[in-house]
Amino acid sequence: MTDSVLYSVLLLVSLGVVAAVVLYIVSKKFYVYENPLIAEVDELLPGANCAGCGSPGCKSFAEKLVNTEDISSLFCPVGGNDVMKEVAAILGKEVVERDPTVAVLRCQGSCEVRPKTTEYQGPRTCAISAMVYSGETDCQYGCLGDGDCVKVCKFDAMYMDETTGLPLIITDNCTSCGACVEECPRDIIEMRPRNKRDLKVFVGCLNEDKGGIAKKSCSVACIGCSKCEDICPKDAVIMVNNLAYIDPVLCTLCRKCVDICPTHSIIETNFPPKKVKKVVEKKVVENVAVIKEEVIAESKNIKTDA
C-alpha cells in the first residue's frame, strides 16, 4: 500500500524534473532576441488591437514604432497624443501632435424624410446591397441602413437606431480608429476634429443630384443652393457637384450656415440651446430666406417668359 504511493510520487517527481530540463534546453536553444523596447512600447499602447493605426494589432504597431526611424507619420488614434508622447519619450523620437477626431455620420435620411421606394430582399449587409443596386430609397448616395459600420466597431460606439434606420455614434466611446470609415461602402462616415466640447458643424448629406431631384428623394438633402457658401465669412464651404462640404480647418463654428440652409442639411452638435431671443431672430432670418427664394423664383419666371 505505502509502496504504491511512494512509487507514484517518485515517478511524477522524476517526470517533472525531466520535463523541466527539456524545457530549459529548448528555451535556451531556440531563444529569439527581441528588442526589449518593443515590449515596453506595447505595454504603453491601449491593447485594443483595432487596427486604427494601420498595423494589424498593437504588438506589430509597437514593432513598427521601434523599427522606424521617423515616426512622425505614425499615430495611434485610440491612445491619442498622450500615449504617442510617452512612446516618443521612451524611444527618443519626435511625434507630431494631432487634433483629436471623432466619427460623424453625413446622412440624415431617416425613414421619415427619405421614403422607401423599393424593397430589398437579399442579404442584409451594406456591402452587398451597394453592389447590387442603389438602395431602397431614391437617394443613391445615402446610408443603406444595414449596419456594416456598427458590426465593425470594437468600442461599442455605434448602434442602429430603430426609429430612424440610421446608425448612431456615441461620441464618448468613439476612439476614432476609423474602422467604420473604412467599412462603409458609401463613404458616409467622416472623421472630423472634436474641437472644444465636441462642437461640430458639418453638412449631413452626400447627395450630388440637382436640387429638385435630391429634394424629391429626401426632404433634408442638400440641394446645392450655395446659400451656405455665400454666407460663410471664412470661405469654409466648398461646393462640388451640387453638394456643400465644410472644411473643418477653416470653419470657426459661427453657425451662420446652419441657420440659412433651407433644407436643414447642416448639422450642429453639442451647442448649448439657443436663447429665446435668438430663436425669434432665426425665424426672421428664415423669412428673409423664403422671401429671397420667392424673389429668385420670380426673376427666374420672368427670364423663362422672355
Place this chain on the structure above:
Amino acid sequence: MLKTFPKGGIHPPENKITAEKGIKRMAVPKVVNVPIAQHIGIPAEIVVDRKDKVVKGQIIAKSGGFVSSNIHSPVAGTVTKLDLIIDSSGYKKQCIVIRTDAKDPSNFEEVENPLKTDIELEPKEILQRITDCGIVGLGGATFPSQVKLNVREGTTLDYLIINGVECEPYLTADHRLMLEKAEEIVVGIKILMKALHLKKVVIGIENNKKDAISLFKKVIKKEDGIQVAALQVKYPQGGEKQLVRAILGREVPKNGLPLDVGVIVHNVGTIFAIYQAIQYDKPLIERVVTVTGKKLQNPSNFWVKIGTPIKDLIAEVGGLPEGTRKLVNGGPMMGKAIKNTDVPVTKGTSGILVIDEEEASRGEAKNCIRCGQCVFVCPMGLEPHLLMNLSEKGMYDKASAEDIMTCIECGSCSYVCPSHRPLLDYIRFGKNIVKKLETSKN
C-alpha cells in the same frame, strides 16, 4: 440521346407563354433615353450636344476604346438633354435624351427589307462594318462583337457555334426571331463564315423549340458546312462554356475563352443584327424584347427601339397587373430587378418579366444542411456553399484558390438550395472583392 453538357445544370419550369406570339413592332416612343454604357467595357463618348438635330441611325456616341461600341440614334429627333437616368443597374447613368420628331416619316414608316443573299463586302470590310454599326452580343452579355471576331493571326479557329438555346425560362425573343428570320440568320452565318474563313458552323437549339429546329434543318439543306444540333433542355446551356462542351465535347479552360479551343460563339440575335448591318448598313438601334409574366393580359414579343422606357412596353401588354411585386430585366434566372419603369431598354435587354408576390419572395435563409445539392447542380464544378462561406468570412485568398472567379453567376445553386441560402449574392460579392484585390496587386 440528345446532346448536353455533363456537369450539373437544372431544369426550372419553362413558362414560355409567349412562344406562339409573333414579334410585333412597338410604336416609336415620344422620348428615348439612350445610355452610353450599354455594353461591357468602356462607355461610349457622346458626340452630340443639347438641341442638336439627329437623324435615325446617326452616331450619337463614339466607341471609347478597344472594348467599346458605337451608339446610334434610334429615332429622328432632337437631343433635349444629356442627363443622368437610372438604368437597369439601379444607379443613375449618363444618358442621351432624344425627343422624337413627330413629323419625320423615317420614324413611322418601317421598311421591311427583302432577303438579300449576295455578300458583296470583303472580310476586312465586314469586320469594319460590324464595328461601325455598334453590334454587341445580344444574348445578354453585350460584349462588343468586333472584339470577339478579332482573331489574331495564327490562332486556330475551326468552328462557329450559333447560340439559339435560350435556356432562360419565360424568354422567347430568340425563338421567335429564329422562326421569323431563319433565312436572314443563315445569310448572317455565311457572312461570318466569309469574314473568318470558316468552314464549319453548328446552330445549337434546345429541344423545346422543335419548330425552330425543323425550320432551320429545312433552310440549311443546300448549305455546305452548316449543321443544326438539337440539345436536351437544361439550364444554363446558353453559357458559352456549357454550349461548346455540349455540342463539340470540347472543354474550355477554366479562365479561358471558347477561342482557346478553336471556337467562337454568337447568339442568333447578334447574327441577325450582323446580317442587317452588312446587307443594309443598318446600325443596332432596335432589338427583340419579350414582355412576359403569368398575370399579364397580353404578353408578347416586340421589336423595340433602344432607349424606350419600360413603362411603354408595360402599357403595350395591358399595364401592370394587381399584386405585381417585381420587374425583372432579363429572365428569372440571370435577370436583374429594376428600380422603376423609367428604366430604358438597352442592347442587352432580352426580356421584361413581371412577377407577382408568390414568385417574387425569397424564402428565409437558414443554416446550410450540407445536402450538397448546390455542388451537384453547379455547371462549373464549384462548391457554392463553401464559396459563400469564404466570402462571408472575408477569406478571399481561399475563395480565389477555390476558383470563385470561374463562377458564371447562373444562379443554379441559389435556385436549388433547400435552405434558401443567398449563395449567389455572396459569391458575386466575393468575386467583386477578389477582382479588386487582383487589379490592385498588378
